[in-house]
Structure formats: structure tokens, C-alpha cells
Amino acid sequence: MSKSGTNEFHGGAFYDYNGDDLNARNFFSATVPPYSQQFNLTVEHQTGQNGIRVVYVGARSVDLIYQANINQPVPSAIPFTPSRYTYPNFNTVTWYDNGGTQEYNALQVSASKTYGKKVSFNTGRVPQLAERK
Numbered sequence: 001m002s003k004s005g006t007n008e009f010h011g012g013a014f015y016d017y018n019g020d021d022l023n024a025r026n027f028f029s030a031t032v033p034p035y036s037q038q039f040n041l042t043v044e045h046q047t048g049q050n051g052i053r054v055v056y057v058g059a060r061s062v063d064l065i066y067q068a069n070i071n072q073p074v075p076s077a078i079p080f081t082p083s084r085y086t087y088p089n090f091n092t093v094t095w096y097d098n099g100g101t102q103e104y105n106a107l108q109v110s111a112s113k114t115y116g117k118k119v120s121f122n123t124g125r126v127p128q129l130a131e132r133k
Contacts, residue, residue, distance in 0.1 A: 055108040064100030
């Protein structure tokens, strides 16, 4: 919050891309390097000794590497035996692949009240929603 006490709105924006454009890649790799994006938007307003700030924060990651056991038997009521594995000579066969995504979104709201030159009160709330696919 600014100390000027004016009736103007202030704000800012930020965007960051962390990709693979400058990263070396293994020629024999079958996976694509994952990348992430981060962004926010801020709006502030101060009237006299009262101030409020609203911030949207977001992040998105794409092509995340995930793993899966492809040797799991199909669920059934039949008692388990090793012969039910797809590859009965192995306990676990792990497959790695791209395609995972993750998103994060949050709205941050904060307010402040100043009393004199030495006392101020601040409060804030951050309701958030994170999604993983």
C-alpha cells in the first residue's frame, strides 16, 4: 500500500514462462520436457488510512512426467495368483510418459488500517483451488 493516501488505484502484472527452448534434450528420450507458466495480477487502493489489495495468482504446468504400473492385474473377485499379471515373471513394470498437468489458482485479499504513525492492523484471506490431472 502506498503512503500517499491518494484516491488512485495502483496495480501490476507478472508473467513467467519456464520452457525448454534453451535446455538441452537427450536425443534418445521419448518424452517431451515439461514446462510451467506463472502469472499474477494485483490491484491496490488506498483511501486515507485504509488500504485494500486484491491479487490473483496462477500457475500452470504441462507435459509433466508421470508413471504407471502396467503390470497390475485386472480387479476381480478371483483370488490373486502371480499368473494373473500381464508379465508373470515380473512384479512391477513401470511405464513413464508425458501428459500430466497441474494448475493452481488463488485469489488473495488483504486490508490494512493505520492508526497514527506507529500502529497498523493487517488482515488477509486466501481462498485457493488446486487441481491435479
